[in-house]
Amino acid sequence: MKQPLFDIQDLTVKLGGKRIYSQFSAQLPDVGITGIIGPNGCGKSTLLRCLGGLTTPENGSVRLRGADIGHLSSIARARQIAFLPQEPPMLTDMTVEGLVAKGRTPWRKAFLPASQADRDAVSQALEATQLTELRHRRLTALSGGQRQRAWIAMALAQQTEVILLDEPTSYLDLPHQIRLMQLLRDLVAQKGQARRVVVVLHDLTIAARFCDTLVGLSDGKLICAGPPSEALTPKTVMQLYGLRAQVRPDPVFARPVVYPEE
């Protein structure tokens, strides 16, 4: 088997006295987009934070292509993994370009102004997210979809191999959700760059349509992992959500769609 992207071994995580994971092991395959799904409070965000090194597990290890991320310095980690939280802060007075430039933080050097490489990375990120024309706008003057793209552009400017996103589609309407997921597909399909996205998603239809692998979690346990057609079955939906459902391929893309029977 190919080396996994993330190899999680015996992960034990406690948050505020509550045990979220106990001896949790899983492997995320090396594919374009990996979707993490599961009910509220199942530990999706916690797992993503462990992958990004934001939460330090009590025990166990997370390896990125074989390298233990717990042993990396914060800068070295930020040059390999970008992370966006579920609700990035509202920033007044910040322009799109200003925000995207913050993505260069792990590459900047003390006392030196932004290098040509920094400027190139920012303009590429703006272009990839179609924000070049809006770059001088204030974040507060953008729509929700544009603002979400600006944050993703910041993560892109970080030029990492892996991008972790926590429910980036939550506050978007359907067309913006689709556009955002298509943007992620474009990012992982870009030639010459082995970029990987791990994304926490709520909407199963969106997740099945755009992800290469789905990882299902319930109550800190791994329920399923694999291509959407294998990961989403009546059995796994029952295990994940306690919901009786049928799973049928959609007529356009033949991706699995969950039809609850209750």
Place this chain on the structure above:
Amino acid sequence: MKPVITLSLALGCLVFLALSGGRDWLAPADVWHGLWSTENFVIHVLRLPRTALAVAAGLALGLAGALMQGLTRNPLATPDVIGLVQGASLGHIVALGLGTSVFLGETVGAAFALFAVIALAREQGPIAFVLYGIGVGATASAATTVILLRAPDATITQMMLWLSGSLARADLATAGALLGGVICAVFIVLWRARDLRTLWLGDDVMTGLGVNLPVLRFTVLGLVTLLTAGATLAVGPIGFLAFTAAPLARAVTGAEPPALFPAALMGACLLTAADLAARLIAPLVTLPTGLIMTLIGAPYLIFFLWSEKRKTA
């Protein structure tokens, strides 16, 4: 870069104006010649020390305010609003009584107030900072007054003037020492600029960008404490300057957060202007500069809270 240049030019003009203005206005040519001949009494003894001190203290407080606001992501959490300045004053008086270094006393007082407010207001939202800060500040002020009342008469008069934030007793040595401290702080800010640029983005985003948060917090809080203590030692407790400087700098120049240097320069502009105003309004009595600053800053605090209310409504 542009906001820094704009505000530096504005500060230069204000300094020149502050040297010309007062009970008697000097012609620009006289100010210029007076600066280079050490014999000009009005400039070298009366106006230059005051102005230099206003610039140094304004820079220190403006920078401290912007650092604190960015770290806590709270426009209200500045040294003057959350009781640091009052804590430093208490430390000052206590140090005088104990006969130890006043700067040490001020630093300890400011640090104590800072950690009390941070510990109390933890995870309680932006307004809690202010409320606890008012409590801590009021306690420190009251304690200062009680201690002061037991001091000898000569000390009381002198300390009362200092406590109202006056630049009347300014001397070049104090201004120079404070300016030296500010230059050290600027050097540290430039050195840690990579991490400081991510202020306002919040803990999660900052960690994701590779910022070592404990180190950054220690740096910022240390700088804020020392800058506040130094400025308060030099000019007394000046209210609302650290609070107003950063938002005003951003509004005027369009600088993006954290806008640390624009905030410092705006602080210097504000305090220089406030001191000139104090000298022009009442040339014969020593009207405290701190009073003028409160007249500018307190209405802004009210305006800020009012606009926050409208945002959430």
